[in-house]
Amino acid sequence: MSYSKLLIPKFKELYEKQDILTKLTSKEFLHGYGYSEIHCINLIGKLDNPNVTKLSSKLSMTRSAISKIIKKLLTKKAITSYKKKNNKKEIxxxxxEKGKVLFDEHLKRHSAWEERDRKFFQQLNNKDLETINNFLNEFNKYLEKQIIELNHKE
Structure with a gap:
């Protein structure tokens, strides 16, 4: 059996278990928001003067996709829009307040997730950790390349 046939089902299982854990540990009020919406809220909470261009760049999504998310978040009253006095064109x-609660809960969830998984990684020896680190670096480079290629097609 090839390693790709062995590893791909393991990745699928990992992603599914992470998803289950996320749902089990997230507060009920996060359930009405999708992954992209929560990550958009996270960036709006972190960036200085976030706009569609900045958000689309940071999330590696099209401006059109971000605009749809923004519309949902405005409707749900998680965000509000504003213009600068010296630039009436850019939004x-x-x-x-609702968005700040979601932002804070998202940060708490990430911290809890990191702490939970840190306990697992502390059990591994340095050689295994180095191998895993090298693999993840290469896999993330591969995924980043895929994101860039797909963004250029749109």
């Missing part, structure tokens, strides 16, 4: 976004 920026900031979190509402």
């Amino acid at each position: 920026y976004y900031k979190l509402t």
